[in-house]
Amino acid sequence: MRSSAEIPTESPRRTPGAERTLAQPYDPLNRSAGMISSNDFRTGTTIELDGAVWRVVEFLHVKPGKGSAFVRTKLKAVQTGSVVDKTFRAGEMVPQALLEKATLQHTYMEGEDFVFMDMSSYEETRLTAQQIGESRKYLKEGMEVSVVSWNEKPLEVELPNSVVLEITQTDPGVKGDTATGGTKPAILETGAQVMVPLFLSIGEKIKVDTRNDSYLGRESS
Numbered sequence: 001m002r003s004s005a006e007i008p009t010e011s012p013r014r015t016p017g018a019e020r021t022l023a024q025p026y027d028p029l030n031r032s033a034g035m036i037s038s039n040d041f042r043t044g045t046t047i048e049l050d051g052a053v054w055r056v057v058e059f060l061h062v063k064p065g066k067g068s069a070f071v072r073t074k075l076k077a078v079q080t081g082s083v084v085d086k087t088f089r090a091g092e093m094v095p096q097a098l099l100e101k102a103t104l105q106h107t108y109m110e111g112e113d114f115v116f117m118d119m120s121s122y123e124e125t126r127l128t129a130q131q132i133g134e135s136r137k138y139l140k141e142g143m144e145v146s147v148v149s150w151n152e153k154p155l156e157v158e159l160p161n162s163v164v165l166e167i168t169q170t171d172p173g174v175k176g177d178t179a180t181g182g183t184k185p186a187i188l189e190t191g192a193q194v195m196v197p198l199f200l201s202i203g204e205k206i207k208v209d210t211r212n213d214s215y216l217g218r219e220s221s
Helices: 129-138
Strands: 019-022 035-037 047-050 052-062 070-077 081-088 093-095 098-110 114-116 126-127 144-150 153-158 163-170 183-188 195-196 203-207 214-219
Touching: 019 203, 081 129, 081 183, 098 126, 114 129, 126 129, 126 153, 129 153, 195 203
Parallel strands: none
Antiparallel strands: 019 098, 035 093, 047 052, 052 070, 070 081, 098 114, 098 144, 114 126, 144 153, 163 183, 163 203, 183 195, 203 214
16 A cells, blocks of 8 residues: 655755664665565564655564465554555565664754754754654653654654653652552653552652653652
């Protein structure tokens, strides 16, 4: 299935300090060609189709009783977030997206744009709320993140696996209630909501896993 996903038309600019790498997994012997076999698709593999970057979110190798084997996939467009189903022949070679990743600091907001800065060159990179997606609920000014680019255009943000944030809203803590295993919702300083133990109170800092929104522990001030 072909997609009409559009890519930004502004003039490309290389992200300062970026390191260009092929998205994993890849065949070292085929690195110069930038191709990957459908047999090597894994969840998270990024490929280039119809002038856009797509990420494999699901895949299934199928070998029917009759006919040729094939790989059924669900692909997500990195630029737009749209999802499509696409089938590849087993062993079909497709272009693998050549990505750049740079560590930048989120410095401030300007309108709906998130501004990130290379702290060595002070050059700025901007991403929209749509590009950042769900990651924005954990973004805080001063936080260092990985900004991923393709063809010198920023695509998305990769957060650290865990962040430390302050609780700004929750029900009053219940002293001594550390053994019941009960939880309650809490709003963090960035607006994210997570489930926390009953004994925690407003103003306390906690560590949260950004991959699954889980509480990891209380942080000392």
